[in-house]
Amino acid sequence: MAASAVFPRAVLSSESAVNAGTADRIATSSPSSLNFPISTTVTISTTVTTSTTVTISTTNPATATHTSPPDTSKSGAVAGAAVGCLVGGLILGALAAFFILRRRGKRNKHYRRQGQIVSKELDHSPPDPDPPSNDVKLNQFLLDAIPNKELMSELRALGDLVNMHVENNYQFQAVSINSSAMTQSILNLGFPPASGDVVAALCLNPRTRVVGLRHVISHIAFASIDFNAPSPLSMLPVPVAAFRQSLPSVQSQSSNSPETCLALSRWRVLSAFLLHPTRSERTPLSPYEETAVPQAKRLVSALNTVLCHFVSSEPGKFQAQTEHLESVMMEFAKFGHILLSQPSDWRLIYEASMAGVGQRAVIVCAGLEKLSHRDGRPYGSPHLVEAPRIIQVG
Known part of the structure; x- marks a missing residue:
């Protein structure tokens, strides 16, 4: 949410003041200077070359909780590995299905061709005048x-x-x-x-x-x-x-x-x-x-x-x-x-x-x-x- 909706205009005077120094002052400010009657959550995101997330949670005027940013490197690695396994499994499954269907198609084609040859031989073969083998x-x-x-x-x-x-x-x-x-x-x-x-x-x-x-x-x-x-x-x-x-x-x-x-x-x-x-x-x-x-x-x-x-x-x-x-x-x-x-x-x-x-x-x-x-x-x-x-x- 916009910062002006939470803080008075005196504190956030301009949009250019929001930078890395602002984040530090907010983190070291005394809770007593922020006299809010209710719990408030503030999230400020700035992007220069990296992404930083700061979360401030206040339950009452006398108590403030400070949460450090999570370690995104480990979670990203896990997520990347999972996505890689999923993609790899899909690729392997697709390849296996491809080869199975291809082999079955060749076999059916062979049977159809063989059936056509046999049917042609039966249709065009002349009757056998010789007596039965028995x-x-x-x-x-x-x-x-x-x-x-x-x-x-x-x-x-x-x-x-x-x-x-x-x-x-x-x-x-x-x-x-x-x-x-x-x-x-x-x-x-x-x-x-x-x-x-x-x-x-x-x-x-x-x-x-x-x-x-x-x-x-x-x-x-x-x-x-x-x-x-x-x-x-x-x-x-x-x-x-x-x-x-x-x-x-x-x-x-x-x-x-x-x-x-x-x-x-x-x-x-x-x-x-x-x-x-x-x-x-x-x-x-x-x-x-x-x-x-x-x-x-x-x-x-x-x-x-x-x-x-x-x-x-x-x-x-x-x-x-x-x-x-x-x-x-x-x-x-x-x-x-x-x-x-x-x-x-x-x-x-x-x-x-x-x-x-x-x-x-x-x-x-x-x-x-x-x-x-x-x-x-x-x-x-x-x-x-x-x-x-x-x-x-x-």
Whole structure:
């Protein structure tokens, strides 16, 4: 506050009198000369080159307290150190935050860039046509393929076996059965309606009976082991035959579609592998006698509805014919199990429509076509491995 508000004008006559000497006179003045009725605090600040603060406190006229100026050097040092620590801490914290944020930004940028690259690769990568890795590993344990020459040899042997059976077990004299009854018996076996009369005429004529009977036995026997055309008289493993017969009937376009053929191929290969009693040997399946023998008996019983008319009436001839025919059917069953076990798809050609010949031609031994690669991928066109034995009739 201004000095004139506290002291009379006589004491402070001019503003130039306030200097260092004034401060000394005030400090040494007697309290009695300052006759103030109340407590008064006077603060005078002068600045030349340094700052000086003097404080006078009076509680009553009789008592005056003198306070010396505080030591500002120590407090200033403490305050400076505190401010320095604060500033230093802020600087260090700012630097640490800067480096942390910078490192995190680089990492996020790397992840975003990597995610973009992966997404681009996923978007533009073409579909993998190869089979899954699990299938590749499984192929190392699936059943081995049989060479084509061995399959051809087995097929020819079946044709020769049927021819031998016919020549040794049937008579070639005239028989007492009319043509219509014979035709109906043949159709009941599953022959195409258009070929019923032709086959019946071949069997009834003694001169063509060998051809007719060979055709009847071969057709039904090869149909019984055809995986692509399930038969009610199947000689394939019972689970396989039951599954094929349980599939719903579909249009021919759908049944021959690539996805259907590939699905059936995969199922066939895996079923043969799982049905094998000793998978580690990787050999083709063999017929189970417990189920194959009853299947052969049922097939022979159906065939004998036609063949019995041509068996000699001599004692033991019919039993011998039946037993030999059952053994022949077991050989067909073995060949059917071999084809079922192959990694590639095969097709038997035992009908005239399959061979592309007219109704006046009959097949006495089926042909064989290879339809796909080992992994089930179909060929552009079937590969003919063995042509069917075809006999033209008048």
